[in-house]
Amino acid sequence: MISALNRLVDLIEEHLTEEFDVDAVAGRLGTTEYHLRRMFSSLAGIPLSEYVRRRRMTVAAADLVRGDDDLLSIAIRYGYGSTEAFGRAFRAVHGVGPGDVRRCGGPLRTQSQLRFRLTVEGNTPMHTRILDRPAFRLVGHAARVPLIHHGVNPHIQRHIAALPAEEHSRLKSLGNAEPAGLLQILHDLDPDSTEGTELTYLHGVAIDTDTAVPADLDSxxxxxxxxxxxxxxxxxxxTLQAAWAATATEWFPSNPWRLRPGPSMVAFLERSADFSTATCELWLPVEPD
Known part of the structure; x- marks a missing residue:
């Protein structure tokens, strides 16, 4: 995976002035666009699309400083149909307009070319099992919430707190498939895993495909x-969030598996009364790499 990410970075540099087809590149690298985007954003700390935009504007700034071409020519070179559109993108990255840079040479916020290196320190224990599962359903109460990488997500907290106590018991009684018990389910997650992007959160349980879905529940x-x-x-x-991050930084680069599209699920095996500590299982959909 690390070599694939470094080749991806090289290809971005070679095609900065062209439309970049991530799906085609992923196929050439022997992986999928979904997995490539997820691993890139997890390891680089920024979405792939944002990295491409920053690199384009970094190189475009050098073109402006040299002053060999007019502004429209530079805008078209980097895929913008007008100087206004190019100017907005340029200002979003550098904080100043193209004209300011042409006159004064800066200030600029440059994006250096990335290079990925794998350092496996083993500081996050990864107690893992691989399971093949038949088809099943997830049923419960869904809400659209923003993605938050660190700390408690208050939007999810409010969604769960709004459910009456008897509804939690009802959901538990419906569950008849693995993973067992009440689940925290993330669905429709942006492959770039950009903080603040919306996803579907489902508070629910797993049921087999022969069980009917109650009309008042999402599935x-x-x-x-x-x-x-x-x-x-x-x-x-x-602890759960650290392990989730470590799957990208340690487990996936060291194992012959990749992420596939699908919901991510958290099952709670044990927890303290105030939820300050918990024993969990994080379920991630995978396929052979």
Whole structure:
């Protein structure tokens, strides 16, 4: 995976002035666009699309400083149909307009070319099992919420708190498939995993495909597939979030699996009364790399 990401960075540099087809590049690198975007954003700390935009504007700034071409020619070179559109993109990256840079040479906020290196320190225990599961359904109460990488997500908290106590018991009684118990489910996640982007959060349970879905509940059909299940224990949600990050930085680069599209699920095996500590299982949909 690390070599694929470095080749991706090289290809971006070679095609900065062209439309970049991530899906085609992923196929050439022997992986999928979904997995490539997820791994890039997890390891680089920024979405792939944002990195491409920053690199284009970094190189475009050098063209402006040299002053060999007019502003419209530079805008067209980097895929913009007008100087106004180019100016907005340029200002979003550098904080100043193209005219300011042409006159004064800056200030500029440059994006250096990335280079990925794998350092596996083993500081995050990864208790993992790989499971093949038949098709099943996820049913419960859904809400659109923003993605938050660190700390408690208050939007999810409010969604869960709004459900009456008897509804939690009802959901538990409906569950009849793995993973067992009440689940925290993330669906429709942006492959770039950009903080603040919306996803579907489902507070619910897993049921088999023969069980009817109650009319008042939302549902997600989950096809047959393979799952990587990571067990965590400790302060919540910090331990769970650290393990989730470590799947990208340590586990996936070291194992012959890649993420596939599908919901991510968290099952709570044990927890303290105030939810400050918990033993969890993180279920991620995977396929052979």
């Amino acid at each position: 997600v059909e989950v096809p047959v597939g393979t799952w990587a299940v990571f067990r965590t224990a400790g302060p919540h949600p910090q």
